[in-house]
Amino acid sequence: MYLPLRDGEQRFQNELSCHMGLKHKNIVRLLGYCAETQSEMLEHNGKMVLAKTLERLLCIEYMRGGNLAAYITGTRIV
Numbered sequence: 001m002y003l004p005l006r007d008g009e010q011r012f013q014n015e016l017s018c019h020m021g022l023k024h025k026n027i028v029r030l031l032g033y034c035a036e037t038q039s040e041m042l043e044h045n046g047k048m049v050l051a052k053t054l055e056r057l058l059c060i061e062y063m064r065g066g067n068l069a070a071y072i073t074g075t076r077i078v
Helices: 005-020 068-073
Strands: 030-044 047-060
Touching: 005 030, 005 047
Parallel strands: none
Antiparallel strands: 030 047
């Protein structure tokens, strides 16, 4: 999914902020995160441009039994 840079970065920051403060037995724990940006010079329309690649990852606890949506709809595989 493509999101404009500001929207994608804001969404990542929101998810990270929400997960950092949560502690409940029914909510997966945030174990860590990675936020990395790499720059590369590329040719675009005959000109050299600086392109940025952003990697944003959240590492959350594994939960057996599938996800909440599958549990609610009865489509989970046991």
